Amino acid sequence: MTTAAISPFTHISPEVANKITADMAPPDIVRWAIETFGSKLIMTSSFGAESMCLIHLATRTVADIPIVFINTGFLFPQTLIFMETMRRQYRLNVVEFHTENDPVVWLSVNGESDPRTRRDVDACCHANKNSVFDRAMQSLAPVAWLRGIRADQSTHRSQMQTVEANRRTGALAISPLLRWSSKDIHHYMRQHELPYHPLWNEGYASIGCNPVTCTRPLSAGENVRDGRWSGTDKKECGIHLDQGAGI
Numbered sequence: 361m362t363t364a365a366i367s368p369f370t371h372i373s374p375e376v377a378n379k380i381t382a383d384m385a386p387p388d389i390v391r392w393a394i395e396t397f398g399s400k401l402i403m404t405s406s407f408g409a410e411s412m413c414l415i416h417l418a419t420r421t422v423a424d425i426p427i428v429f430i431n432t433g434f435l436f437p438q439t440l441i442f443m444e445t446m447r448r449q450y451r452l453n454v455v456e457f458h459t460e461n462d463p464v465v466w467l468s469v470n471g472e473s474d475p476r477t478r479r480d481v482d483a484c485c486h487a488n489k490n491s492v493f494d495r496a497m498q499s500l501a502p503v504a505w506l507r508g509i510r511a512d513q514s515t516h517r518s519q520m521q522t523v524e525a526n527r528r529t530g531a532l533a534i535s536p537l538l539r540w541s542s543k544d545i546h547h548y549m550r551q552h553e554l555p556y557h558p559l560w561n562e563g564y565a566s567i568g569c570n571p572v573t574c575t576r577p578l579s580a581g582e583n584v585r586d587g588r589w590s591g592t593d594k595k596e597c598g599i600h601l602d603q604g605a606g607i
């Protein structure tokens with residue numbers, strides 16, 4: 361393992377980057393990103409179901425890569441425990457950014473009378489997730505960041521490219537796992553004996569915040585993202601979108 365050095369080559373267009381990485385497997389894409397962007401590369405992680413796959417891919421090359429973790433104030437307690445356990449076990453450089461809102465006060469002021477559900481998910485995601493993500497990116501100012509999204513998770517994600525210019529942050533968003541399936545991830549995690557989020561065993565395939573309107577376990581035959589904002593058209597919290605809108 362090495363500590364990332366600053367690469368002189370930090371300006372590259374997404375078109376060129378996608379050509380370079382077109383035939384690369386995920387481990388090679390991660391290595392390419394590390395070699396290309398050096399200490400100007402960070403990663404984001406929700407410490408969700410399969411998060412340890414990308415974390416392992418990155419940290420086996422750069423042990424101290426900053427791992428941005430957005431704490432909305434409404435995460436499952438199991439997520440916080442999982443993150444802390446992984447941080448200690450794998451000596452991860454987790455950089456946590458927390459919402460500036462007091463969760464209880466925010467719910468009250470915004471007319472959310474039942475903490476188990478969310479009436480206005482876009483308002484909540486904006487105030488407690490997207491604004492925190494924007495603060496994190498402004499604070500760390502990366503040239504590029506690794507994220508764990510996959511094409512088979514949703515129609516929107518199936519149209520994404522491995523490397524995208526993110527106008528909102530001014531950085532390149534790199535998705536090394538984009539073309540991997542759940543089966544590929546599972547194979548990698550078993551091969552390296554990596555732990556899943558504890559709620560994985562209870563049917564949670566994509567794990568965000570704890571209101572039941574934001575995350576629920578899957579039923580047989582459902583897609584991995586069907587448990588997120590169930591019953592609505594919303595499939596993204598916004599941090600993977602240019603403008604932070606919740607589609």
Ligand code: SF4
Pocket residue numbers: 432434478480481482484485486488489568569570571574597
């Ligand atoms: S996922 Fe739900 S609880 Fe979390 S920030 Fe978005 S609306 Fe709020």
